Amino acid sequence: MDFIYDYIPATLMWTALLMAHMLASVALIGAITHQALAVLAPAASSRPNRGFWHRFRSVNAAAYAGAVCLLWLLTMALGALVYTRYRIYVRMPMEGEGFWTIVGLFELKENVTTLGLFMLPAYWFFWRHPGVADYQRARGWTTIVLACIAWLGLLAGHLVVNVRGMGT
Numbered sequence: 001m002d003f004i005y006d007y008i009p010a011t012l013m014w015t016a017l018l019m020a021h022m023l024a025s026v027a028l029i030g031a032i033t034h035q036a037l038a039v040l041a042p043a044a045s046s047r048p049n050r051g052f053w054h055r056f057r058s059v060n061a062a063a064y065a066g067a068v069c070l071l072w073l074l075t076m077a078l079g080a081l082v083y084t085r086y087r088i089y090v091r092m093p094m095e096g097e098g099f100w101t102i103v104g105l106f107e108l109k110e111n112v113t114t115l116g117l118f119m120l121p122a123y124w125f126f127w128r129h130p131g132v133a134d135y136q137r138a139r140g141w142t143t144i145v146l147a148c149i150a151w152l153g154l155l156a157g158h159l160v161v162n163v164r165g166m167g168t
Contacts (some may be wrong), residue, residue, distance in 0.1 A: 065127030
């Protein structure tokens with residue numbers, strides 16, 4: 001990858017990759033949160049539009065499944081690109097400074113988001129058949145679990161950036 005540094009400064013490239021990872025994770029949070037709230041607290045269709053909360057949870061939840069899967073994969077791929085930089089320039093100094101709770105939280109994030117990755121095929125399958133009543137509980141639980149995992153990932157990643165930054 002050294003040929004890239006002939007065209008783009010290293011700090012700019014790593015910062016751009018981190019920003020792309022962050023933007024993808026925020027888009028994922030938006031999609032999975034809309035879908036999870038549509039599952040947890042569906043808006044009554046018989047009632048007229050009652051403002052922001054009603055509109056926020058009255059989305060077509062099945063329409064979000066493809067976007068959630070794509071954004072999950074994109075976020076993990078961008079995170080994998082940034083991961084080596086994190087391990088060398090962020091995690092090692094944080095360990096040296098004794099930030100064990102934050103390092104452990106990030107380790108939890110890595111493992112749990114990987115479990116979420118392995119849940120995606122089941123999630124995709126259940127949402128590909130939104131009319132099947134037998135899958136309703138499975139759709140709901142996979143969506144809620146993935147939403148919790150995505151929120152944990154976002155908050156843990158944000159905390160690491162706030163504590164250490166990108167290798168500063």
